[in-house]
Amino acid sequence: MTAKTSTPPATVQDAGHVGGEAVVDVGPVAHGGHCVARHEGRVIFVRHALPGEKVRVRLTDAEDKAKFWRADTVDVLEASPDRVEHFWRPADSLRSWQHSHPPVGGAEFGHIHLPRQRRLKAEVLAEQLRRLAGLELSTEVEAAGADADGGEAAHDGGAGLGWRTRASFSVTPGGKLGMHAHRSGHIVPVRDMPLATDAINALRLWDLDLQGVDRVEVAAPANGSRPLVLLAPAPETKPKRLAAIAAQLPGDVSVASFDPATGDVTQLKGRTWVQETAVGHEYRVTGAGFWQIHRDAPGTLVGAVTEFLQGGGFLHPGAVVADLYAGAGLFTAVLADAVGETGSVLSVEGSPGTSRDARKNLHGAPQVEIVQGRVERILRQKPRNFDALILDPPRAGAGKAVVNQLVAAGPRAIAYVSCDPASFARDVGYFRQSGWQLSGLRAFDIYPHTHHLETVALLTPAP
Known part of the structure; x- marks a missing residue:
């Protein structure tokens, strides 16, 4: 992929403050979804970059006394040959920062050729x-x-998409489905989830009026059995409001409310569990109970x-x-x-x-x-x-x-x-x-x- 340079490669703009920018040479990958760079002796953990690139970054955590800073890539000045166009706009750091907001988390390697991700x-x-x-x-x-x-799974086609049978979403103040930016309270509205299975995307949760809900969890088993949508209500939300949201979903979808702190689940429509199938066995999994995604x-x-x-x-x-x-x-x-x-x-x-x-x-x-x-x-x-x-x-x-x-x-x-x-x-x-x-x-x-x-x-x- 050829880098598109939208601004001249200035060296520093307010570096040392959240929102400040700097140009850095990107070093090796590190645990946590970022690469290591240095600026004037300071270690910066950079997301949405690749080793060997030269990029402009925007500081997202930059306290003076911190041992290291964190930053997002906002412009690529010298691109790695393994850089590809991100498959999902809300998670694309370059596009998101052009619109003055951070990208959503959950697809931080989407700009990297899949074989290189694995390396x-x-x-x-x-x-x-x-x-x-x-x-x-x-x-x-x-x-x-x-x-x-050793080839890719048949459903995958080598793209690394459509694999999530479970997904977690936040809700914007206006009641729309969204996801949090990494290490941030900022919620970005979403209208698709390419990593999720077709069964999850087919629910079109982004079309619902979710006012009164703080979080949405959804499970759609790979065996095609009945999906379950879990609603975590905001404080003071009335049961009648949750019932109205449940009524917006198709009749073959189970809906329940849940308390993230206790795990307690209350039926709204259908059942409070999903039926999973694996290695010749059937498994009942209640609410937000653990299952490989x-x-x-x-x-x-x-x-x-x-x-x-x-x-x-x-x-x-x-x-x-x-x-x-x-x-x-x-x-x-x-x-x-x-x-x-x-x-x-x-x-x-x-x-x-x-x-x-x-x-x-x-x-x-x-x-x-x-x-x-x-x-x-x-x-x-x-x-x-x-x-x-x-x-x-x-x-x-x-x-x-x-x-x-x-x-x-x-x-x-x-x-x-x-x-x-x-x-x-x-x-x-x-x-x-x-x-x-x-x-x-x-x-x-x-x-x-x-x-x-x-x-x-x-x-x-x-x-």
Whole structure:
């Protein structure tokens, strides 16, 4: 892509103040969706740029005493050959700042050729493992749902679009659907969501009058079952107003109100849950309960986990295993199949609502014990001689205390599923300090056009 220079390359305009501008040479990619640049000795984390580019940036965080500043790219003076035109106007930093407002978050890599996105993510993973775990290791970032030859999933066509089965929106003061800019209270109206599936876009939520609502969550399962729209009401909003919004949606769409603080869900129309399908099982997921958002993620991740555990002889009929941070039971169901009725599966989830879903989803598997509570507490209460554990913690990772407890439990292997390379690398470092080793690693592009990636690792005691 040829850079379009709209202004002469001046050096500094009010640099040091939010809204000020500077011209910088862009350095390496860093964790968090930005690249590193420097200006007069100050580190600036720049979004919407590529390593090797020269760009003009607008400062978005620039306190005098801060260790670093943050900035958005507003003009490209020397473009990378991997720069492409952004596929989505509200997320395009160059276009947005031309209209004097920041871009929405959620597609911060949309200006980068998709193969280069994956190489950048691989660089971030390698850097985090080197810095936090003391490992010199690199791995390819694979497409989610890739075919046997490594090609893109059939629905994707190589564009990295149409994969989100779940989406979260804000609402403008005028009652229109919108999304927040990165690290900002500014809400940008949107009239499409190219990363979302056709089923989500077909709801045309941007045509609704959403006055009285602060947030909208929507789930449209990839199996084509009934979508669910969740409305988080603003303070003092009356039930009658929520009912009026629900009436604007088609009859085959479920609508519920929810409290983001407690997770409580109240039916407005239809049901308060969605029916997901993955790896030969049906899963009920209530409200905003956790489920992988990429349509191909469940099968991709389950495949990687079972390949590691079964290939190493850790998962077999009669095995004793556990699924920690189990959610609605995606991995639990597959573990139950693998160990059979002669084995046992301990499934642990902290969220009460999601744990109730797991009970419903696994009620026909007598070898499964569903327990709701904190992982560290449950492991103390129910010590077992585990053959293998699956560890799928939230973005913050497991942490040192849980890692030490897992090591003390003495399993033969742990399959660690992570959505954050920094917390994953930190935890791998804790395992290594306890005498364990990273015996296998795969990385997947579960979130195209964002900086996020998913890793699946096999951890075993060192010989």
